[in-house]
Amino acid sequence: MKDRSERLKKIKELIRSHRIESQESLLSLLEKENFNVTQATLSRDLKYLRVSKISDGWSGYYYSLPTDESPPKAEQGYIQDVRRGIVALEFSYNIGVIKTLPGHADSVALALDKLNLPEILGTVAGDDTIFVILREGMTKEDLTTSFQSKIPEVDT
Amino acid sequence: MKDRSERLKKIKELIRSHRIESQESLLSLLEKENFNVTQATLSRDLKYLRVSKISDGWSGYYYSLPTDESPPKAEQGYIQDVRRGIVALEFSYNIGVIKTLPGHADSVALALDKLNLPEILGTVAGDDTIFVILREGMTKEDLTTSFQSKIPEVDT
DNA sequence: CTTCAATTTGTATATTTATACTCTGATTTT
DNA sequence: AAAATCAGAGTATAAATATACAAATTGAAG
Numbered sequence: 001m002k003d004r005s006e007r008l009k010k011i012k013e014l015i016r017s018h019r020i021e022s023q024e025s026l027l028s029l030l031e032k033e034n035f036n037v038t039q040a041t042l043s044r045d046l047k048y049l050r051v052s053k054i055s056d057g058w059s060g061y062y063y064s065l066p067t068d069e070s071p072p073k074a075e076q077g078y079i080q081d082v083r084r085g086i087v088a089l090e091f092s093y094n095i096g097v098i099k100t101l102p103g104h105a106d107s108v109a110l111a112l113d114k115l116n117l118p119e120i121l122g123t124v125a126g127d128d129t130i131f132v133i134l135r136e137g138m139t140k141e142d143l144t145t146s147f148q149s150k151i152p153e154v155d156t
Numbered sequence: 157m158k159d160r161s162e163r164l165k166k167i168k169e170l171i172r173s174h175r176i177e178s179q180e181s182l183l184s185l186l187e188k189e190n191f192n193v194t195q196a197t198l199s200r201d202l203k204y205l206r207v208s209k210i211s212d213g214w215s216g217y218y219y220s221l222p223t224d225e226s227p228p229k230a231e232q233g234y235i236q237d238v239r240r241g242i243v244a245l246e247f248s249y250n251i252g253v254i255k256t257l258p259g260h261a262d263s264v265a266l267a268l269d270k271l272n273l274p275e276i277l278g279t280v281a282g283d284d285t286i287f288v289i290l291r292e293g294m295t296k297e298d299l300t301t302s303f304q305s306k307i308p309e310v311d312t
Numbered sequence: 313c314t315t316c317a318a319t320t321t322g323t324a325t326a327t328t329t330a331t332a333c334t335c336t337g338a339t340t341t342t
Numbered sequence: 343a344a345a346a347t348c349a350g351a352g353t354a355t356a357a358a359t360a361t362a363c364a365a366a367t368t369g370a371a372g
Contacts, residue, residue: 023328023329039328039330040330040351040352040353041350042329044330046329047217047330050210052209054206055206055207056206057204060360061203092292095250095289097278124280126265126279129279129280130280131287160319180358195360196322196324197320198359199358199359199360200320200321200360209358209359
């Protein structure tokens, strides 16, 4: 059927470009694109597409396409929310390494800078990786606390 | 703590060797091995391990370890890229600075990333310079060892 | 040994996701 | 054209999973 495959395509596109943490939020993204279905259908679509929900090992979960479906396509970001672009965050001493969706490091780093978090001395962005240098005395915990209090909501 | 890491190890082992379709069934496998925990703990373990539940596309779901836990694929091509591009490598604490031929930083860094070396937390590339952040506890020596085992005949 | 802070876990529950059942409309068969 | 078959989707609900909170445990500092 025509409608279904259109929808499947759009779902893949959305998953590639956004950090999506639940079927409900994916659902509302789809609505914005004028695809109106229920959560049940979405669940079936995701099963069909072999999409998996994986952990960033830190603050939550997000959907991901199977590896042979997620090519390194660096596309223009419509990321407004810092958290939405972040795929993983780990620390080594005073340096944090953030992994983002491909091509999104730049915009996420910019957004991070704008937050003016006291813990952050500076950032450097590559394509899908950001280094965050912490100020002396600041810890990973300080940052995550401050971070979560500044970032009001997740997804839409 | 001792118990936890034992358990995590066993969980990885079980996931590698069985098709596991729910936390409950994983739980009972663990019980047989004398690990007694609740579903909640298991959920947290799986999050920590970044285990994901994936669909086989038709009959159901099963747990799977993240790809960098499973056998590495064809990385031979990347190895050549890495070898060819590196001009110098020096460390300051947990940060390595790699000098490359002009304009090559990007491709070398990409190749480095693909190697998925356990010592490397992340990289960011400029034009002819790459920063490499080491994981906590890892040293320059660990990296060069691991590096040379994957890439014979490179001086650092 | 005590105290304080950090980690780990269990309990209870909320949230999220899968699915049994049913309906609809499209397509094929007779 | 009616009957039979089938894929897709909605509804309601079951099943699975994540998490807030409190209790327990460990480790470090005095």
